Amino acid sequence: MSVEAREKRQPWILLSPALGAVTLLLLVPLLFIVVYSFWLRSAVGPDTVGFHLDNWQRALTDPFYRYILFNTLKIAAITTFFCALLGYPAAYFITRSSGNKLILLLLLMLPFWISYIIRTMSWINILGSSGALNSLLMSMGITSSPVQMLYNEATVILGLVHFLLPFMVLNIYVSLDGIDTNLEDAATSLGATRWQAFLQVTLPLSLPGLAAGGLLCFVLGAGTYITPLILGGPRDAMFANLVFEAIITQLNWPMGSALSLLLLIVLGALVAIYNRFLGMSQLTKGLS
Amino acid sequence: MGWAAIRAYTILVYLFMFLPVAVVVLLSFNQNQFGSFPMTGFSFRWFEALWNNDAVMRAFRTSLILGLLTALISTTLGVLASLALVRYAIPGKNLITTILIAPILVPEVVLAVALLLFLNWLGIGKSFALLLAGHVIFTLPFVILVVQARLVSIRRDVEEAALSLGASPVQTFFSVTLPLLMPAVAAGALFAFTISFDDITGTLFWKPGGVETVPTQIFSMLRNSISPEINALGTVMIIITVGLPLLGAAIARQISIKRGM
Numbered sequence: 001m002s003v004e005a006r007e008k009r010q011p012w013i014l015l016s017p018a019l020g021a022v023t024l025l026l027l028v029p030l031l032f033i034v035v036y037s038f039w040l041r042s043a044v045g046p047d048t049v050g051f052h053l054d055n056w057q058r059a060l061t062d063p064f065y066r067y068i069l070f071n072t073l074k075i076a077a078i079t080t081f082f083c084a085l086l087g088y089p090a091a092y093f094i095t096r097s098s099g100n101k102l103i104l105l106l107l108l109m110l111p112f113w114i115s116y117i118i119r120t121m122s123w124i125n126i127l128g129s130s131g132a133l134n135s136l137l138m139s140m141g142i143t144s145s146p147v148q149m150l151y152n153e154a155t156v157i158l159g160l161v162h163f164l165l166p167f168m169v170l171n172i173y174v175s176l177d178g179i180d181t182n183l184e185d186a187a188t189s190l191g192a193t194r195w196q197a198f199l200q201v202t203l204p205l206s207l208p209g210l211a212a213g214g215l216l217c218f219v220l221g222a223g224t225y226i227t228p229l230i231l232g233g234p235r236d237a238m239f240a241n242l243v244f245e246a247i248i249t250q251l252n253w254p255m256g257s258a259l260s261l262l263l264l265i266v267l268g269a270l271v272a273i274y275n276r277f278l279g280m281s282q283l284t285k286g287l288s
Numbered sequence: 289m290g291w292a293a294i295r296a297y298t299i300l301v302y303l304f305m306f307l308p309v310a311v312v313v314l315l316s317f318n319q320n321q322f323g324s325f326p327m328t329g330f331s332f333r334w335f336e337a338l339w340n341n342d343a344v345m346r347a348f349r350t351s352l353i354l355g356l357l358t359a360l361i362s363t364t365l366g367v368l369a370s371l372a373l374v375r376y377a378i379p380g381k382n383l384i385t386t387i388l389i390a391p392i393l394v395p396e397v398v399l400a401v402a403l404l405l406f407l408n409w410l411g412i413g414k415s416f417a418l419l420l421a422g423h424v425i426f427t428l429p430f431v432i433l434v435v436q437a438r439l440v441s442i443r444r445d446v447e448e449a450a451l452s453l454g455a456s457p458v459q460t461f462f463s464v465t466l467p468l469l470m471p472a473v474a475a476g477a478l479f480a481f482t483i484s485f486d487d488i489t490g491t492l493f494w495k496p497g498g499v500e501t502v503p504t505q506i507f508s509m510l511r512n513s514i515s516p517e518i519n520a521l522g523t524v525m526i527i528i529t530v531g532l533p534l535l536g537a538a539i540a541r542q543i544s545i546k547r548g549m
Binding site for chain 1 (some may be wrong): 290294295297298301302304305306307308309311312316362366367368371373376378384387388390391393395396397398399401402403404405406407409415421422423425428432452460482485486490492493503504507510514518519522525526527529530531541
């Protein structure tokens with residue numbers, strides 16, 4: 001074999017294990033559950049192979065599923081909004097601070113290394129009936145018995161914001177850091193107030209980062225089932241909880257396939273819209 | 289005035305991020321037998337209880353083995369793929385990159401369901417093998433992104449010099465490329481280990497009955513109520529997943545100082 005032909009083959013040899021793994025463990029399984037979603041669960045024995053629309057019909061028309069889907073998107077949207085509200089000023093401060101920028105960035109990376117379940121359950125120590133807040137209220141004599149603050153939709157959102165905020169701050173920081181500060185100075189020297197300069201120069205330039213952070217928060221928030229299980233009440237299920245219930249508790253795998261594909265389609269549509277307008281590269285910027 | 293307000297706001301945001309976690313660590317040293325406020329003294333009793341809790345120790349062993357194997361496989365696959373992507377001009381590079389990072393573009397729940405159902409159909413039910421496959425595929429994109437970012441900065445001409453001096457490609461890889469690559473490999477492996485060690489979303493779908501990892505163990509302990517033991521377990525996890533990278537970074541720095549770089 002000629003040297004050139006070997007040169008040509010080499011990258012594919014290097015790529016084949018990873019590409020093979022993704023194909024076998026993700027792409028083919030995804031196609032497989034598309035097929036599986038048209039099968040039917042039978043009361044005894046293996047699921048019935050065939051082409052039945054029952055699961056999809058139920059997934060799309062059942063008012064309960066529709067309500068949960070709507071609720072999930074609502075919770076994800078509120079979470080994203082609060083992440084932006086909390087995250088933007090913090091990211092701006094990190095970008096413009098001179099002395100302790102490094103330590104602020106290091107601290108910002110820290111939550112990524114702390115387990116999601118620990119950060120989620122940590123709120124039980126704060127808001128639980130024997131938590132920090134209740135013992136404070138009781139020791140000050142404001143209440144005589146613990147106030148029930150946990151296990152509702154608000155605490156689910158709180159937990160999600162706490163989990164996703166670092167993604168938002170990091171993405172906004174990456175795009176803010178790439179903006180030439182001279183631009184804002186130029187605007188102020190031409191007569192704009194600092195606030196105007198921010199609104200008309202810096203903010204528009206940082207929108208790609210805000211959008212990337214927003215997409216990550218929304219998609220990760222809408223796909224979670226652990227947070228509602230830990231911080232939500234029995235009525236605060238999200239769409240991924242339905243998937244978990246169908247697969248693990250009810251063992252209705254065809255239905256679980258249809259539900260997870262529905263979630264994939266809804267969130268995939270969002271990613272596709274984002275990709276159409278902003279491109280995927282912005283998303284991976286924050287990671288490297 | 290404006291700047292001071294932003295500073296105060298940022299401090300509050302950082303407090304929001306870290307205060308609850310700090311409370312976990314604080315309460316894990318609480319003497320009080322209910323492990324709640326008020327603090328009554330400093331004690332290691334909950335860590336001792338963990339040490340004597342067989343279920344917790346089993347979960348630790350499972351998580352450790354799973355994390356190490358995941359890191360080994362994922363890093364191997366990721367480094368090879370990154371080399372191909374950074375070092376060669378290949379057609380369809382963007383498409384290949386998208387396929388390779390697809391596991392983080394798909395919601396983890398969906399990935400978990402698809403893998404579980406497909407491998408089960410192939411005859412591999414809920415098992416350690418399924419867990420390992422899931423963790424590898426989920427961590428692979430992170431490894432590729434991290435390793436690729438580091439690889440770009442390694443100069444090609446050193447390798448070419450080795451080749452032109454008569455080293456074979458394999459010799460060149462092991463005696464020139466790999467040593468230069470080590471920081472990237474270590475970063476990728478560390479990343480894969482921590483993500484695997486922390487994962488719960490996919491793990492709950494893939495784990496066989498009776499097998500627990502540390503996160504799923506915490507999850508099942510939470511079913512009763514929060515206990516000081518859970519806080520202690522949380523503290524140990526934080527020490528492992530935060531302390532390990534910091535230690536790694538410190539060692540890497542020591543080595544590079546010794547080399548005079």
